Amino acid sequence: MNENLINKAAEIIVSSNYIVSFSGAGISTESGIADFRGKDGLWSRYDPSIYASYQYFQRDPSKFWQMHRELEDIVEDADPNPAHYGIAELEKMGKLKAVITQNIDMLHQRAGSGVHGAKIYELHGSYGMYECINCGEEFDIDEVDTKNVRYPVCECSGYIKPKVVLFGESLPYGVLEGAIRECQKADCLIMVGSSLLISPANFLPSVAKEYGATIIFINRENTIMDELADIFLKGKAGDIFTELMESVKDLV
Ligand code: NAD
Numbered sequence: 001m002n003e004n005l006i007n008k009a010a011e012i013i014v015s016s017n018y019i020v021s022f023s024g025a026g027i028s029t030e031s032g033i034a035d036f037r038g039k040d041g042l043w044s045r046y047d048p049s050i051y052a053s054y055q056y057f058q059r060d061p062s063k064f065w066q067m068h069r070e071l072e073d074i075v076e077d078a079d080p081n082p083a084h085y086g087i088a089e090l091e092k093m094g095k096l097k098a099v100i101t102q103n104i105d106m107l108h109q110r111a112g113s114g115v116h117g118a119k120i121y122e123l124h125g126s127y128g129m130y131e132c133i134n135c136g137e138e139f140d141i142d143e144v145d146t147k148n149v150r151y152p153v154c155e156c157s158g159y160i161k162p163k164v165v166l167f168g169e170s171l172p173y174g175v176l177e178g179a180i181r182e183c184q185k186a187d188c189l190i191m192v193g194s195s196l197l198i199s200p201a202n203f204l205p206s207v208a209k210e211y212g213a214t215i216i217f218i219n220r221e222n223t224i225m226d227e228l229a230d231i232f233l234k235g236k237a238g239d240i241f242t243e244l245m246e247s248v249k250d251l252v
Contacts, residue, residue: 006240009231010247012214016188019096021087022204026193026219028105030238031078033071037195042067054168058133061151061159068162069146075105075127083192083218084111086241091118093252098182102194102201104164121179123171123201125164134158176200183208190216192237196223 013019025035036043042051050056051067088111090096099113100121106128114120130139132154144152144160152160165171179201183189189208196202205228209215217229218240226232233240 005231005233006243006247009216009233009244010251012188012216012231013090013095013190013244013248014251016095016214018186019090019188019190020098020100020182020186020208020213021090021096021190021192022183022194022201023083023087023099023101023103023108023192024194024196025103026195027083027101027237028078028081028103028107029193030081030083030236031105031107033074033078033105033107035193035195037197042071048167052166054166057159057161057166061161064161064166065146065151072127072146078105078107080107080111081238082245083237083241084108084113086245087190087192088112088115089245090248091116093248097185098179100179100182100201100204102198104162119178119182121175121182123165123175123179125162125172127162127164129163130160131163132156132158133161138163171200179204180207183213184211186211186213188216189213190218191229192218194219194223196225 029035034041046067051063057064084107087096087099091113096118098119099108101108102124104124104127106126108120128141130144135154135156135158137154146152154160183204184207186208189205191205205215205225209228214230215228217232218237220236
């Protein structure tokens, strides 16, 4: 990675006081969780219009659960990588105030995000809880047998679903609104590992930019919104965060 760009990003981080991170599936690929659109991604084997559609789930949840069981096993085996830890470290330094993520894997929390007061906004929900789509009852992940059945069913006969957002579903109440407010307050937004193809999450960097934040993009490839980035650090998020945090620590 270009040392000058890393140093420039580090200077911006050190001079900022309200950093917001915005992460997508790409931050977790180095932890062993494939993104959806990459060549080994889940979408190459599971058609999202069937396996991740809320309308389809309401008719037949078995396809969704076939895919989700695989994803849960992968997520349970995954550990945070230097990008998750770097974000948690910036919070500990008092710089980073909010973590906005499209991910459901809870690796930010496992890396220590949220411990020093940053708020976490999981735009697409989280894999750690289930709910009945009929009566709304919530269940802990270990309260429901999902392995020995085609799909789990509630006592009320409704289908049980993880509290993750499928295509065709609304985002969890209040979460997007909270994330927008954080982007309005941010003096620096760090976007890590999102293709920025999924709406409405993908307009958050432009909200931060409009309200005056400096924007840093960290991604393995170009995105459709690159013109928003003041600095684009191109490469693997874990590697880049390792260098970036060293440079930040040299400056403080
Ligand atoms: P995406 O799959 O559309 O895009 C991922 C982006 O990250 C791509 O631009 C890719 O080039 C980049 N990337 C991949 N590996 C990277 C790395 N090591 N370093 C830097 N960049 C890397 O992801 P999205 O924009 O988050 O949208 C996909 C949706 O799927 C999201 O809504 C998310 O909820 C969900 N999802 C979540 C997980 C998870 O929780 N880990 C995994 C897969 C999908």
